[in-house]
Amino acid sequence: MSDIAKIKEKKKLWEEKVLAPALKKFKLDESPTRYYTPGDVENFDFLEEVGFPGVYPFTAGTYPTLPYAVVSTKGGMPSAKGLKRAARYSGYGTPEDTRDYYKMMQERGLRGGPNLAMDLPTQCGYDSDNPMISGEVGKVGVSIDTLRDFEVIYESYTGNLDLDKIASNFTINAPANIIMAFYIALAEKRGIAPDKLRATPQNDILKEFIARGTYAFPPKQSMRMFRDSAVFFARHMPNVNITSIGGYHIREAGASRIQDLAFSMAIGIAYLQEGVKAGLDIDSFAPKFTFNAFGGSMELFKEVAFQRAARRVWAKILKERFGARDPRSMLIRQPMGAHIGCSSATEQRALNNLTRGVIGGIASALSGSPPQVFPPYDEALGLGWSLEAQQLSEDAARIIQYEARLTDVIDPLAGSYYVESLTAEIEKEAWELIEKIEAMGGAVAAIENGYMKREVARSAHERQQRIERGEELIVGVNCFTDESELDVTTTRLIPHPYDEEKRDQAEAQQIANLTALKRSRDSRRVSELLRDLKEAAKREEENLIPRFIECAKEYISLQEMCDVLREVFGEYEDSVVY
Amino acid sequence: MEQKRPIKVLVAKPGLDGHDRGANVVAMGLRDEGMEVIYSGLRQTPEKIVNTAVQEDVDVIGLSILSGAHNRLFPEIIKLLKEKGKEDTLVVAGGHILEKDIPFLQEVGISAVFGHGVSVKSIAEYIRNNVAL
Numbered sequence: 274m275s276d277i278a279k280i281k282e283k284k285k286l287w288e289e290k291v292l293a294p295a296l297k298k299f300k301l302d303e304s305p306t307r308y309y310t311p312g313d314v315e316n317f318d319f320l321e322e323v324g325f326p327g328v329y330p331f332t333a334g335t336y337p338t339l340p341y342a343v344v345s346t347k348g349g350m351p352s353a354k355g356l357k358r359a360a361r362y363s364g365y366g367t368p369e370d371t372r373d374y375y376k377m378m379q380e381r382g383l384r385g386g387p388n389l390a391m392d393l394p395t396q397c398g399y400d401s402d403n404p405m406i407s408g409e410v411g412k413v414g415v416s417i418d419t420l421r422d423f424e425v426i427y428e429s430y431t432g433n434l435d436l437d438k439i440a441s442n443f444t445i446n447a448p449a450n451i452i453m454a455f456y457i458a459l460a461e462k463r464g465i466a467p468d469k470l471r472a473t474p475q476n477d478i479l480k481e482f483i484a485r486g487t488y489a490f491p492p493k494q495s496m497r498m499f500r501d502s503a504v505f506f507a508r509h510m511p512n513v514n515i516t517s518i519g520g521y522h523i524r525e526a527g528a529s530r531i532q533d534l535a536f537s538m539a540i541g542i543a544y545l546q547e548g549v550k551a552g553l554d555i556d557s558f559a560p561k562f563t564f565n566a567f568g569g570s571m572e573l574f575k576e577v578a579f580q581r582a583a584r585r586v587w588a589k590i591l592k593e594r595f596g597a598r599d600p601r602s603m604l605i606r607q608p609m610g611a612h613i614g615c616s617s618a619t620e621q622r623a624l625n626n627l628t629r630g631v632i633g634g635i636a637s638a639l640s641g642s643p644p645q646v647f648p649p650y651d652e653a654l655g656l657g658w659s660l661e662a663q664q665l666s667e668d669a670a671r672i673i674q675y676e677a678r679l680t681d682v683i684d685p686l687a688g689s690y691y692v693e694s695l696t697a698e699i700e701k702e703a704w705e706l707i708e709k710i711e712a713m714g715g716a717v718a719a720i721e722n723g724y725m726k727r728e729v730a731r732s733a734h735e736r737q738q739r740i741e742r743g744e745e746l747i748v749g750v751n752c753f754t755d756e757s758e759l760d761v762t763t764t765r766l767i768p769h770p771y772d773e774e775k776r777d778q779a780e781a782q783q784i785a786n787l788t789a790l791k792r793s794r795d796s797r798r799v800s801e802l803l804r805d806l807k808e809a810a811k812r813e814e815e816n817l818i819p820r821f822i823e824c825a826k827e828y829i830s831l832q833e834m835c836d837v838l839r840e841v842f843g844e845y846e847d848s849v850v851y
Numbered sequence: 852m853e854q855k856r857p858i859k860v861l862v863a864k865p866g867l868d869g870h871d872r873g874a875n876v877v878a879m880g881l882r883d884e885g886m887e888v889i890y891s892g893l894r895q896t897p898e899k900i901v902n903t904a905v906q907e908d909v910d911v912i913g914l915s916i917l918s919g920a921h922n923r924l925f926p927e928i929i930k931l932l933k934e935k936g937k938e939d940t941l942v943v944a945g946g947h948i949l950e951k952d953i954p955f956l957q958e959v960g961i962s963a964v965f966g967h968g969v970s971v972k973s974i975a976e977y978i979r980n981n982v983a984l
Contacts, residue, residue: 393866393867393868393918394867396867397867399867405896406866406867407923408866408920408922408923408924409866409867409918409920409923412918412919412920413918413919481869485869485870486867486868486869486870486871486893486894487867487869488869525872526870526871526872527872527875527876616872619967619968620966620967620968621967621968653967655949729872730871730872730875730879733872733875733876734875734876734879734880737876737880737971738880738883740970741880741970741971741972747968750968751968751970846892847892847893847894848892849890849891849892850875850890851878851879851882851890
């Protein structure tokens with residue numbers, strides 16, 4: 274009898290002779306625990322399925338080693354050079370408010386470029402003076418209407434912080450090409466060529482239709498814009514990442530773990546196909562694809578297995594489906610690995626969110642990413658994390674790395690019967706769902722027919738039902754909630770750097786700025802350029818980014834450009850799922 | 852008191868906020884609770900919301916918003932409801948609404964604001980106890 278057959282036989286015996294009596298003794302109908310053996314990974318082939326870090330299929334890790342894992346104190350005790358936390362997603366109010374925020378952070382040690390949060394009107398392609406969006410200007414991010422606003426935000430980014438020395442992050446999707454045009458125009462004004470610029474526009478429009486909602490144009494026309502970005506950045510901006518694909522948002526919207534992975538991969542496939550269709554060699558642009566992050570959950574081992582499976586699936590897609598030869602085309606490059614997900618944070622007994630965050634940080638460390646403890650514990654208490662909460666998150670990550678030494682070994686769970694079995698299972702189920710979407714015609718088709726959105730809503734609904742039935746437990750929310758539990762609270766000692774008064778006044782201020790600017794323009798030239806843009810938009814093969822740059826230089830606004838595009842492309846209308 | 856017909860609810864997303872997980876979950880959950888639910892979809896102006904509410908003759912409007920624009924958009928919605936003679940519609944809200952804004956919103960006419968961790972069952976219960984039929 275083979276070893277595996279013997280093990281399986283012995284497991285059956287154990288279940289009958291040892292486990293069953295124990296269940297009887299504890300009056301349990303079924304065991305609350307499971308046990309894994311080599312029988313669960315019968316055909317496991319280490320070299321085929323795992324191999325080595327930094328080598329196809331990248332299961333063990335994207336890179337052969339982890340430079341951030343250095344603990345040596347040869348150069349002195351480790352310290353965070355500069356205030357890393359200020360490079361978080363930030364921005365609010367008017368461009369002046371955001372400029373002042375970044376100036377203040379620079380005084381506190383921030384090095385590097387902004388990670389810019391933009392307000393909803395900007396993200397949806399509207400200007401601050403549009404009456405339809407009144408009340409939203411400057412709320413969830415900074416208001417950006419024209420090139421002038423970028424000039425203001427980047428005022429303090431000069432000298433050794435000039436645009437050719439920093440990297441900027443733009444969380445922008447539908448009008449990503451226009452925002453990048455503002456950045457390029459700003460750089461050109463400073464005598465900096467586009468190929469010197471380092472930036473990552475999020476530029477992941479497909480997930481907007483199913484999870485985040487800042488769409489503008491219909492899916493097909495949005496893919497034309499994506500094609501423009503892939504081609505323009507691949508050819509002229511080698512230091513710009515074309516996209517930052519977000520399974521994260523899809524999971525936060527309620528998708529299951531498998532849907533997160535499969536939908537992300539299908540979306541990635543759609544984007545890659547756009548580039549290939551446009552005549553790009555796969556290896557000339559795939560290395561510039563990044564991932565924002567995938568989603569997360571509290572289930573540590575499943576998130577570790579997820580990360581391993583994700584690396585393997587993406588690598589296989591690039592190699593087998595797209596014929597990539599350069600290993601750099603096959604990598605999941607992401608700034609954040611495993612985590613618990615913001616939606617795991619509770620308002621009740623909020624300090625518990627630090628405990629939760631640590632579990633995510635451990636999952637991250639065990640699956641080949643820096644141990645980020647995310648989100649900070651006061652995630653559910655309001656927009657913007659307090660500095661104390663951010664400090665504790667950073668210290669927690671440091672403790673995971675420097676005290677618990679969890680980053681000393683890459684993929685320590687490789688070979689675990691449980692984790693290899695989980696990884697294989699997640700991969701298999703993801704492939705099934707990817708094939709289902711491809712059979713529909715791909716991600717765009719699965720969005721147009723409402724499939725993806727319906728599935729995400731269904732998963733969200735099912736999860737809520739499980740929570741309300743007590744099948745899924747959230748400590749302090751649906752269990753351990755009686756009066757004997759202490760409602761441990763904390764207060765914020767250091768005020769959040771966003772000035773609330775400024776945020777409230779931002780709309781009026783920005784409208785005044787925009788009105789004044791529009792008066793100072795050459796209105797004939799503006800009309801001319803917008804007319805040309807419209808004609809260009811009608812020509813499917815034309816890359817609109819050079820047009821956007823021209824328009825940007827004349828201080829044509831985001832909405833003025835988007836309105837032209839809306840005339841040609843149409844507008845997307847949200848489909849109701851039920 | 853027996854209800855001759857199911858309670859009719861409009862779940863709406865005012866403004867540009869595109870996070871609809873909560874709205875979906877509440878809409879489907881209230882449907883499970885036996886209510887008739889219409890979900891408006893994203894990017895609803897106050898006018899559109901009130902027009903739909905009037906057209907569909909709903910008993911309840913549930914507003915979901917996470918963008919911070921509630922202080923601006925909610926009073927507008929209540930004002931339009933009054934203009935259409937629909938001030939007896941029960942209006943409740945949820946999403947990302949700071950506690951410090953709740954007194955103002957209640958004054959304006961929002962009957963209840965449901966925070967994080969609230970069960971759909973409890974929302975349904977509240978509606979049953981407070982709806983004007």
